[in-house]
Amino acid sequence: MNTPAQLLDVPSREELLAQLAASRQDVESLRSELDETNRGVLALYAELDAQADELRQATELKSRFLAYMSHEFRTPIGSVLSIARLLLDRVDGPLTDEQERQVKFIQETSVEFSDMVNDLLDLAKVEAGRIDISPDWFEMVDLFSTLRGMFKPVLTNPDLLLVFEEPHDVPKLFSDDRKLAQILRNFISNALKFTAKGEVRVSARRGEDGMVVFSVADTGIGIASEFHHAMFKDFNQIDSPIQKRLRGTGLGLSLSKKLAELLGGTVGLTSEPGVGSTFFVAIPAGAPEAAHG
Template identity: 75%
Template sequence: MDDTTLAGQLAAAQAQVAQLSEELEETNRGVLALYAELDTQAAELRHANELKSRFLAYMSHEFRTPLGAIQSMTRLLLDRLDGPLTAEQERQVQFIHQNALEFSEIVNDLLDLAKVEAGRIDVSPGWFDMVDLFAALRGMFKPVLTNPAVSLIFEDPVDVPQVFSDDRKLAQILRNYISNALKFTQRGEVRVSAQRVSEDGQDWVRFAVADTGIGIASEYHGAIFQDFSQVDSPIQKSLRGTGLGLSLSKRLAELLGGSVGMQSVPDQGSTFHVRIPLRAAPPDGQPSD
């Protein structure tokens, strides 16, 4: 092979390398542009989420004052402090009072959801007994057990010692579960239980709220813990709500280092559960024992 042929092959190879280098640089510019676009979209998404959280928090605060006034006034009327009521007047005032209570619960869920999304809810773990937690929940729901065909049963905790976690947030999760179960159970029972389990090499407490209610069709199982998710049923349509309770419960459970889940069969009932560590890590990261 003479020098002219070698020079030609070398020139061709150099041209090919130059072309590949140019294509690589163009690809790199495209990747950098894509990263920049993704960063911009992520920033816009964070800004939109922040605006939503601020709006929810602001509106929730603004609603609380008039709702509190309505509840106070209806309570005064129902206590007959301003004079007697006719049967029809009492029925109407009870209706107003109940609607104000339900609206207040929705506002509280919205405010809590906004705080969670903004990272403004702190976990404050401490030692507590299951017996005390169940006793508090039993007393809380006693006034609302107006359907004699439904029993609310709290089982004795199974092998559960003192728990180190945030009992207020756990109680909020269980309140949401129990409240939903009572709404969608027209006959039978709502049963609350707690037991110690060992899974994933760790000790947990698994709480379950089981009911004999209408149940949930399988097509809704995947979305039941999402924001504003509601089950399409005649009972659901007759009840007010935003579908935020279960979504909030899921986020609170995650803050506690746990998880949520459910099983349900239409016309047979549902079981909602939450699993939290038996010993949560304290805020300073030091062992709790």
């Protein structure tokens, strides 16, 4: 005759002890796996911290190297420009037409080299966090007038016009006008360099969310869509016959992007090969809080 425990199929004491022992083994196994996982996570964090330190050191060394080399290049560049200016002023006597052409080539090349050095130095300062933002109120008309005067001496192509649209319904800006002018100078210089004929048009308009958008539109060679994503990266250049013929470091647009971010803004472009390009920078009408620090 079956007992009540057998009828209810209740585990015996030995079976319960065996199940408890098995459960304890499972818990210990899980605890061991969890400890191993924690050790792996801690090791991964330690490795990431070490890599982050190495990256910071590498970035600092690069910035220091760029700053040092930029300063070292300034003296010989200045000397070459001074000598070229003296020769073109005929201080030491007249020049033949061929000599004048060669000296002008030296002068133009030295100016380009100087611009590259300045971009390198500014980029090093930005990456090292040593660029000061000095916001103040200014008018668009004054900014455009300064840029117009700056580019007037280099507009030697009769088939190319540089047009500054009169700003309409654009408020006064509270920002760093020198940094903004540097961004627009880079945009305008590139537009003039890659536009053989037509026009380069500079404009400003109200954007959304209190932003003001500055655009530099050209009728130049244009840029294929597959290159758009990389245009604002360091040392980026387009693989084209004109790009190969014209010198540059590919730093101007990267620097412009970083300066725009310091002003609390963004940069971008629209472009189509054979039609032209429009580069723009959007910055807030009022300076961001970071600009005061």
